[in-house]
Amino acid sequence: MKAHQLKLYNTLSRQKEDFAPINPPFVGMYVCGPTVYGDAHLGHGRPAITFDTVNRYLTHLGYRVRYVRNITDVGHLTGDADEGEDKIAKKAKLEQLEPMEVAQQYTDTYHRDMALLNTWKPSIEPRATGHIPEQIALVEAILNEGLAYVVNGSVYFDVLAYNKRYTYGKLSGRVLDDLMTGSRDLDGQGEKRNAVDFALWKNASSEHLMKWPSPWGLGFPGWHLECTAMSSKYLGTQFDIHGGGMDLLFPHHECEIAQGNACNHRDPAKYWMHNNMITINGQKMGKSLGNFITLQELFTGKHPLLEQAYSPMTIRYFILTAQYRSTLDFSNDALRAAQKGYKKIINGLRIVRSMDYTPNSEIALDGEQVQQVEASITAAYRAMDDDFNTAMAIGHLFNLLKKINSIFTGQLQSAS
């Protein structure tokens, strides 16, 4: 097979770049996983399938991929960084469970659903609570750099100080001055020196369920820190691809870059990839709006908005019929179309597998047919090489399918 020049869109540069791993043939990829306090919904399916496709395609091209996707089981607050409640702990109180029971339960359902969507497991799936010492070490390193400060047992990242040495906002295209003036309400600044500062470590109140001892007292890590801790531990301080949903671009990924630079004096990732959102009636499907449909509801059809059940592979196909950087709108019509399209592809695959490939086969392909088949295959590869354009690739697959079916029909006729 001829060499592929894979191009991928790098959010950092806002353009498609030639993919060149730091240390080929190895590729390190980190993707932000779920916060496990509820069932996975359609929106969670998209990054899982998107980066599964990246993983599979890179592997197919001969790269050796180490794919790390975390489980966030602590530190992800509801509401404002200062006032919010831990999402896991909140759910635990609600259901009268240990926080880790909540995390375990939804980690299990997440795994179940991801397996149904036919995604490969990550090479490593670290948990935030399993990396508290690493996170504390990072906080100390950032403090030593003079880029963080301690207040009442909490540690905050000093964005202004950081911005004097580095550029805060380069991933999301934000300018610090605008962020400062644009900060809307005065609530939530609290003990922070500046509203743009973010928590590295939070002091835990006595009623707080999940807390660990630290040099600053009992507390828990800030949300952004876990990804820096786990990615650098398993992929090194600079790795190839960092992925996640577009909604994590700011502040989460921006903060990861800041933390990485503060500790290691380099950007954590060479390429940043962001999948776009799934929408419903044109609006983002998400927890906050409550307009989400869980994957299990899709698989069983048990949701008021669903006219029928859709198989996991229909969902996977549906997601892949759009380029990952486009929004994708949910509707029953769209899913039904996906269901039939997927079935058609699988039928074609069955035919291909049943075909006889022995040299003396009665199937005599003429040069033109061979050329057409090869052209479709090449085109499909070209689409994949162009920033994983699965929508285009699938289109070419259908062209290929048509050819194969024609040849198959001809084979039947000549055999009879």
Next chain:
RNA sequence: GGUCGCGUGGCCGAGUGGCUAGGCAGAGGUCUGCAAAACCUCGUACAGCGGUUCGAAUCCGCUCGCGACCUCCA
């Protein structure tokens, strides 16, 4: 308000200057028992206005509409 992005036929969804995207749905046919599968043919597009060009869905400008992020969200 700031930053960014989007608007393609009944429904999805590609495509960045000229060369059929594709799928689903619809109409007709191969098929003269029914159904399924497959194949062939067909129609309906590029938000609006103006500009650049021999030529624009594709470039430029304006208008309208929509969304994302700026707070937790994949």
